[in-house]
Amino acid sequence: MLAFLVSSIRLGMAFLFGSTGETITEKSGHLNLGIPGVMCVGASCGCFAEYLYLSAAGPDANYFLAVFIPIIATMLGGAVMGLIFSFLTVTLRANQNVTGLALTTFGVGVSDYMIAETGAVYSKGSRFFTSSFPFAEDLGWFGELFLSHGILIYLAIIIALVSSFVLTKTRVGLNLRSVGENPATADAAGINVSRYRYAATCIGCAIAGLGGLSFIMDYLNGNWEYCIDAIGWLAIALVIFTVWKPSIAIIGSIIFGALYIASSYITGVSFASKEIFKMLPYVVTIVVLVFTSIRNKRDNQPPQSLGLSYFREER
Amino acid sequence: MKKLNFHIVKREPMVWYKSVLVRAAAIVAALLVSAVVITLLTGKNPLQIYASMISGAFGSSLRIWSLLQNIAILLCISLAVTPAFKMKFWNCGAEGQVLISGLATTAVMMFLGDSLPYPVLLLVMLAASVLAGVVWAVIPAFFKAMWNTNETLFTLMMNYVAIQFVAFFLKYFVKSGSGVLAPMPEHGLPVLAGQSYLLNIIIVAVLTLIVYIYLKKTKHGYEISVVGESENTAKYIGINVRKVVVRTLVVSGALCGIAGLLLVGGTNHTISTTTVDGRGFTAIMVSWLGKFNPVYMVLTSFLIVFLQRGAGQVSTDFRLPSAISDIVTGIILFFIIGCEFFLQYKILSAKNRKEND
Numbered sequence: 001m002l003a004f005l006v007s008s009i010r011l012g013m014a015f016l017f018g019s020t021g022e023t024i025t026e027k028s029g030h031l032n033l034g035i036p037g038v039m040c041v042g043a044s045c046g047c048f049a050e051y052l053y054l055s056a057a058g059p060d061a062n063y064f065l066a067v068f069i070p071i072i073a074t075m076l077g078g079a080v081m082g083l084i085f086s087f088l089t090v091t092l093r094a095n096q097n098v099t100g101l102a103l104t105t106f107g108v109g110v111s112d113y114m115i116a117e118t119g120a121v122y123s124k125g126s127r128f129f130t131s132s133f134p135f136a137e138d139l140g141w142f143g144e145l146f147l148s149h150g151i152l153i154y155l156a157i158i159i160a161l162v163s164s165f166v167l168t169k170t171r172v173g174l175n176l177r178s179v180g181e182n183p184a185t186a187d188a189a190g191i192n193v194s195r196y197r198y199a200a201t202c203i204g205c206a207i208a209g210l211g212g213l214s215f216i217m218d219y220l221n222g223n224w225e226y227c228i229d230a231i232g233w234l235a236i237a238l239v240i241f242t243v244w245k246p247s248i249a250i251i252g253s254i255i256f257g258a259l260y261i262a263s264s265y266i267t268g269v270s271f272a273s274k275e276i277f278k279m280l281p282y283v284v285t286i287v288v289l290v291f292t293s294i295r296n297k298r299d300n301q302p303p304q305s306l307g308l309s310y311f312r313e314e315r
Numbered sequence: 316m317k318k319l320n321f322h323i324v325k326r327e328p329m330v331w332y333k334s335v336l337v338r339a340a341a342i343v344a345a346l347l348v349s350a351v352v353i354t355l356l357t358g359k360n361p362l363q364i365y366a367s368m369i370s371g372a373f374g375s376s377l378r379i380w381s382l383l384q385n386i387a388i389l390l391c392i393s394l395a396v397t398p399a400f401k402m403k404f405w406n407c408g409a410e411g412q413v414l415i416s417g418l419a420t421t422a423v424m425m426f427l428g429d430s431l432p433y434p435v436l437l438l439v440m441l442a443a444s445v446l447a448g449v450v451w452a453v454i455p456a457f458f459k460a461m462w463n464t465n466e467t468l469f470t471l472m473m474n475y476v477a478i479q480f481v482a483f484f485l486k487y488f489v490k491s492g493s494g495v496l497a498p499m500p501e502h503g504l505p506v507l508a509g510q511s512y513l514l515n516i517i518i519v520a521v522l523t524l525i526v527y528i529y530l531k532k533t534k535h536g537y538e539i540s541v542v543g544e545s546e547n548t549a550k551y552i553g554i555n556v557r558k559v560v561v562r563t564l565v566v567s568g569a570l571c572g573i574a575g576l577l578l579v580g581g582t583n584h585t586i587s588t589t590t591v592d593g594r595g596f597t598a599i600m601v602s603w604l605g606k607f608n609p610v611y612m613v614l615t616s617f618l619i620v621f622l623q624r625g626a627g628q629v630s631t632d633f634r635l636p637s638a639i640s641d642i643v644t645g646i647i648l649f650f651i652i653g654c655e656f657f658l659q660y661k662i663l664s665a666k667n668r669k670e671n672d
Binding site for chain 1: 356405407458462463464465467468469471472473475476479480482483486487593596597599600603604636637638639640641642643644645646648649652653655656659660
């Protein structure tokens with residue numbers, strides 16, 4: 001049971017990065033379906049940076065650099081993807097769904113290329129990401145549940161809490177939400193819609209990229225053998241599941257993690273029925289989506305102009 | 316705010332040859348960027364790579380047939396999503412709709428294949444696969460029509476539910492436990508003139524024509540474009556928007572059903588979770604790049620299939636990871652998506668603007 005919870009948390013945090021990033025992006029009115037691709041590219045950049053650093057540093061690799069170099073590379077990779085998305089949708093006014101899907105195609109290609117060229121060689125780097133507080137083992141179940149994790153797990157929670165605070169309690173957050181709800185009004189109020197959308201998308205993608213890094217370096221212990229795009233789609237699902245609130249997403253992501261791996265922990269179920277269990281996260285998301293739309297409570301709705309581009313000349 | 320020294324205005328529709336030139340320029344630019352990327356990644360000469368792409372697509376009659384077959388399937392799925400898109404219903408669920416229809420076809424072939432006479436079997440396969448596609452498309456449409464539930468996200472989730480159904484089916488019914496279903500060509504669609512893909516290609520050609528007429532010349536097609544332009548206008552002139560949404564998704568789902576039938580009954584004769592292989596998403600781009608016009612979509616699906624088949628050949632010829640094809644496709648898509656801007660808008664400098672005013 002404890003092992004199940006710990007795994008749920010480790011997997012959940014990969015979702016949490018993705019969904020926090022996507023929430024920030026969606027709050028600006030951008031529906032970025034490129035998140036799976038962003039996560040792939042982020043992970044590729046991070047893993048590659050780790051590989052370069054470890055081969056340069058050899059045995060004297062220190063913890064701080066071995067962790068932060070990949071994190072920064074990942075965020076840069078994610079941000080570049082965000083920049084491509086915003087350039088096409090904001091400056092060149094392209095359709096968001098189509099651009100997002102092209103981003104995913106591209107990102108999946110990049111990460112498959114990485115897998116084929118380098119394979120699962122990141123277990124050395126992964127050790128830095130999974131090492132945790134040295135005293136965690138002495139504290140029994142409490143230590144294992146809360147203190148045994150690697151740095152990315154805590155980073156995910158911190159980022160989610162900070163984003164939640166910025167979105168709901170600050171002027172910048174208010175402006176961002178107004179851009180996503182009604183860009184014409186925001187524009188009239190003197191908010192630079194394009195600048196907010198660029199910034200939100202790039203920051204969101206940088207954060208989402210960390211989800212890919214977290215999945216590979218932490219959850220998979222560096223054994224990167226298959227494409228991680230399914231994680232990205234689930235992160236998008238999680239945004240809906242948690243009704244666009246990063247703070248709720250902390251719990252939501254652990255639930256998603258639990259649902260995702262439940263099939264391998266449940267005993268007495270046939271091999272085939274486990275496939276039905278894997279449907280759960282998606283079915284639950286659909287139910288939440290339907291439920292929130294029927295209840296039609298204003299707090300739980302998607303940003304009003306989600307997926308719509310804003311052109312001042314076409315108001 | 317900083318004073319802008321340029322200004323963007325919507326332009327009049329371009330003369331056709333100019334718009335072709337802009338698109339061609341975008342593709343050339345994309346190929347140049349891809350060449351740089353390929354050379355950086357692999358150190359190979361990009362010209363050799365493009366030559367290998369062309370041979371991969373057209374090099375032998377077998378490759379040409381395979382190219383046409385892939386175009387047919389992709390085009391069929393693109394035709395399926397087009398009516399929905401024209402209505403601004405973002406159906407990202409073609410992947411799942413085609414897969415579930417394929418599953419229905421597979422089930423009919425497996426359980427009824429030996430007991431029914433062949434013509435009846437074909438009809439049952441068609442009915443089952445269309446029904447499955449329709450059901451999968453109408454569920455999100457119903458919620459969209461009734462409560463305005465976000466269809467993009469709903470249909471995306473339905474894809475994964477369909478994939479899990481297929482995974483379940485394969486594990487439950489394949490007795491060996493390998494999860495791989497042996498092909499059943501004896502229960503597949505008929506083979507015309509010794510060419511196994513000919514029937515698929517003919518069916519899709521006919522469907523292209525039908526969808527073109529449906530969208531351009533019928534009352535249904537007109538209602539779809541009105542709802543797509545403005546729901547309020549549609550309501551005002553007495554169109555029942557809910558009815559149009561559900562009806563259009565029935566059409567969309569039925570076409571996905573036919574795509575599933577062609578893919579399973581006419582091509583693979585079996586099913587796996589990756590049978591559709593992302594075509595449901597690629598179809599969205601084909602449809603959008605083709606301006607929702609079935610005739611243009613023939614060209615855009617040709618372009619994308621050519622790139623994918625060609626890149627596949629590159630990876631075998633040069634022993635590169637096949638992922639190169641996705642990277643190149645992605646880059647080319649960025650450019651084509653970006654070039655639409657230059658077809659619709661023009662940039663005037665501040666000086667020109669005064670003269671224009």
